[in-house]
Amino acid sequence: MQIRTPLTVITGPLGSGKTTLLRHILDTYSKKIAILMNEFGEIAIDAKIIAGKNVEMADLGGGCVCCSLLGEFEAAVNEIIDTVDPDIIVVETTGVAEPDALVFDIQESLTTVRLDGVVTVIDADAMIKYPSVGHTSRIQIKAADTILLNKVDLVSESELKAIEEKLRSFNEVASIIRTSRGKVDPDLLFGIGRERVQPQPHHVHQPEFESFSTTSTATFNRQRFEEFADSLGADVYRAKGFIRFPEGIYLFNFVAGRWDMEPFEQEATQLVFIGKLVSERKEEIIARLKLCEQ
Missing domain, CATH: 3.30.1220.10 (CobW-like, C-terminal domain)
Structure with a gap:
């Protein structure tokens, strides 16, 4: 029987610290990681930040991985497995992606991988400055198995507790891990073994940015x-x-x-x-x- 490669999705709003988290993982985790990045913008800045760290890269370009790039995403995943054979695949979505469609596609269409988990990175400072949680951010929070509450050094303890209560109102089951600059034990992010089944989403993607x-x-x-x-x-x-x-x-x-x-x-x-x-x-x-x- 074919052993499926574990795949972790890292999602979260613009600027929450997803690429900083990836850099930390690459610096501290010994397993062979292949990264798929989907950026928002004409220039692939994040891919340039990650490149050169003995990691295999496949940049999906400036579209939305939750919608128009699903077919390309499947092809990229299969090519990485055939050519690189990584221990783990990590997908970093653009900050405006709604990951539910991506998760459904992974579970339903990709026979070479198993979805290990969805990690959603949340900017604590931005949650205080912009307390209204938009449609896309809500979906990102609801999809999470693990919520990485980042930049906790920029807000007070009482503010952190209020943020965590708000996150719990959207997602009661995800673990919430506080961190600064994405510094977290990678073992807390991998090996989740997601068992929830993602129903087929019915949404029309409406980019906010x-x-x-x-x-x-x-x-x-x-x-x-x-x-x-x-x-x-x-x-x-x-x-x-x-x-x-x-x-x-x-x-x-x-x-x-x-x-x-x-x-x-x-x-x-x-x-x-x-x-x-x-x-x-x-x-x-x-x-x-x-x-x-x-």
């Missing part, structure tokens, strides 16, 4: 860029990418008004901006970014 991207060969003034990052309005919910300063290239991460940077080996400036109606501000944002050039 849109995005645009920009690239540049210029070198940027760090102080001016930091002022630019501070000034991004509420309609920019998420921004990520690489930015070149005189001292080198940095990975830039912006979520819900909070941002950070870290040195990163990359060739040029590439940035993606995500938000509601953010394309209406594209020209203005790019013009202000250009003012940050040296």
